[in-house]
Amino acid sequence: MSSEGENLKFGYVLPHYPFELICENAVLAESSGYDSIWMTDHLVGVGIKKWHSLEAWDILARLSAETKRVTLGTCVSDPHRRHPAVLAHAATTLDIMSGGRAVLGLGAGEAMNLDPYGIAWSRPVSKMREAITIIKKLWTEDSVNHAGEFFKLNEAFLSPKPLQKPHPPIWVAANSPRSMKMTAELADGWIPTCVLTTPQIYQEKLSKIQAWAKDAGRDPLQIETAIFLFTTVAQDQETARKLVEFPAKILLLHTVSMLRLGKEVLNDYGVELPDELDLSRFVFNPKTVQNLLKGVEKVPFKAVEDIFVFGTPDDCIGKIEKYVKAGVRHFLLSMFAPPELSKSMIQSYADKVMSYFRSERKE
Numbered sequence: 001m002s003s004e005g006e007n008l009k010f011g012y013v014l015p016h017y018p019f020e021l022i023c024e025n026a027v028l029a030e031s032s033g034y035d036s037i038w039m040t041d042h043l044v045g046v047g048i049k050k051w052h053s054l055e056a057w058d059i060l061a062r063l064s065a066e067t068k069r070v071t072l073g074t075c076v077s078d079p080h081r082r083h084p085a086v087l088a089h090a091a092t093t094l095d096i097m098s099g100g101r102a103v104l105g106l107g108a109g110e111a112m113n114l115d116p117y118g119i120a121w122s123r124p125v126s127k128m129r130e131a132i133t134i135i136k137k138l139w140t141e142d143s144v145n146h147a148g149e150f151f152k153l154n155e156a157f158l159s160p161k162p163l164q165k166p167h168p169p170i171w172v173a174a175n176s177p178r179s180m181k182m183t184a185e186l187a188d189g190w191i192p193t194c195v196l197t198t199p200q201i202y203q204e205k206l207s208k209i210q211a212w213a214k215d216a217g218r219d220p221l222q223i224e225t226a227i228f229l230f231t232t233v234a235q236d237q238e239t240a241r242k243l244v245e246f247p248a249k250i251l252l253l254h255t256v257s258m259l260r261l262g263k264e265v266l267n268d269y270g271v272e273l274p275d276e277l278d279l280s281r282f283v284f285n286p287k288t289v290q291n292l293l294k295g296v297e298k299v300p301f302k303a304v305e306d307i308f309v310f311g312t313p314d315d316c317i318g319k320i321e322k323y324v325k326a327g328v329r330h331f332l333l334s335m336f337a338p339p340e341l342s343k344s345m346i347q348s349y350a351d352k353v354m355s356y357f358r359s360e361r362k363e
Contacts, residue, residue, distance in 0.1 A: 008324065010354050011036030012346060013075060013228070013334035014059070016045035017052035021339055026063050028343055029070070032350035033358070036071035037063060038105070038332055041078070043113045044284050046254060048293075051284050057090045064098035073103030075191060075228060075332060076173045079131035080109050080121040084151060085158065088135040092162045100163035105191060106132065107173035111281040125178045126150075132170055132186045139167035171226065180205060184212030189224035191332060194323075195255040195307060197227065203326040226330035227323060232310040232337065233349050241301075244310045244336045249299040252307065253292055254282065269303045271295075310336070313352035320353070 012029035014022050014037060026037050039060055045053035060072045072094060077087060087104065095102035108124035121127070130148045137144045138158045146153040162168050171189030174180045175196050183190050190209060197205065210220035230251060234240035252266075282288060304310075309319040320331065337345040 007329060008357050009035040009330040010349075010357075011038055011071070011226075011330060011332040013038045013040065013332055015339070015342065016040065016042065017054055018339075019054060019059075021342065022054065022059060023062065023066055025342055025346060026070075027066055028346050029350075030067045032347055033354060034070060034346075034350065036073065036103070036330070036332070037067065038073050038075040041074040041076060041105075042110075043081075043117065046251065047284070048250070048289055057094065060094055060102075061097055064094060064101070067098075069101075071101050071103055072098055073171065074105045076105035076107035076171075078107055078109040078113070078121070078124075079128050079150075080114055080119050080124070084131040084134040085138060085153070085156060087131070088138040088158055091135075091168050092139065092158060092160070095162040095164055095168050096160065102162070102164070102168045103171055103189070104135070104168055105171045105173065105189075106187075108176075108179060112283040115281055116283050116285075125176070125182060128172075128179070129182050129186065132172075132182075135170070136167060136186075169224070171224070173228070174209075177208075180209050181212050183223070184209045184218070184220075185216040187223065189226055189330070191226040191228050193228045193255060194230060194309070195252055198307065199322040199326040202227065202323060202328065206327045224330055225327050226332055227328050228332045228334060229320075229323075230308050230334050230336065231316060231349075232308075232335060233313055233316050233345060233353060234310075235312065237311050237315070240310045240312070240315075243338075243341075244308060245301060245304055246296070247336050248304045248308045248310075249296045250292065252299060252303060253295045266299075266303075269300050271298045271300075271303075308336075313348070313356075316349075316353045317356050320357075324357075 012034045014026060029037060039056040041056035042053045045051045056074050063072055091102050091104040106128055108128055109121045114121050127150045130150050134146055134151055134153065139162055142157060144153050144156045169188035171191050172179060172183040172187040173191050174183040175192050206225060213220040213223060232240050232244045234243060309316055333349065335342065335345050
């Protein structure tokens, strides 16, 4: 394999629920050779009838005892529901419990986890930038004084410090130009979503991040390049299509609404959404889901084919290779699979997709 595929890593994104399945899948993923395990930090799960979601940091703390090798991270937390000191404390605790395997994933926030609960989240990117600055100081300094726009600390400290030095990695789910620039200047990893980031777009955005990192006096190669990849592998295309088509269309509409980005993604496929589907601050409840289902009817399967990675092992390998050429080095795999198929898909992906890149790496 070319140097583009060197040091390629694969992570597994855990289901939101139930608890027993989360633990079983995490242990299986580690034994199957995955490099990392991730828990989405949501109050609300994505779904049509059920929106179950367990608390991310509690789950990862439990998994620190169930696993021995894999990196454990949130994908992603936000600076609105938790004060930076609380986030820093949680990540420190996980880092110590896991023997130095914690990653703090951060994002700008999502309406479904904030608006129904009255949690303010204006100017989210600016707030996240300030939060990252505070978190790093609490991890590395004995006493922190900070008088910022959003947070004020007076002789604050955290003890003990994390095991990882200088601190656990901070990865940012950056999709907008402002958050990408912040990633270049402050973060240790970049995890955009594939829904808004095709291989071509990824390469273009990565070039900008690397240029901004150089301008900030940083080594661009020190920023781990990842992607949150929604995927399904099956023995044949038809089976894969049955698994992926409906949830992928739901996710496409939800992601555009959640991030308030990417409307051009829909426009490219001639999708005109019904007026009652407000994409500005989407939250999950029975009424909004009914409107969402009306929107799903408008989304052509071509959009699913172009955006998501699914199909036979060879199909998935071919699409992943395009991301590898674009600069991705760490794939966070969120699998479209019902609970009864999740374990077999974890294993199939490891045996038939990941193994291709692992064997090529050894040559």
